[in-house]
């Protein structure tokens with residue numbers, strides 16, 4: 001069973017942006033898509049590129065290293081949904097964004 005841990009404050013990440021945070025020692029990329037928050041493991045499954053530094057358009061983040069695209073709402077590859085990266089459960093409590101880590 002995991003536990004929800006604070007990742008950042010709601011006002012720390014504006015819509016359309018991404019950030020990398022350490023949650024319980026785990027590097028997580030957090031995304032704000034039109035006011036909803038999502039989180040993926042920061043390391044891109046291709047070669048470990050930092051998804052938190054990627055460009056976010058709608059719900060799709062583009063890895064800054066080689067351009068693979070990921071749907072941040074599911075962790076699925078945008079072009080090939082059979083390719084997955086780890087997506088974390090996220091919830092907002094008050095003014096805090098919490099991520100479920102194991």
Ligand code: FES
Nearest residue numbers: 044047049063066
């Ligand atoms: S490391 Fe992300 S596309 Fe290569």
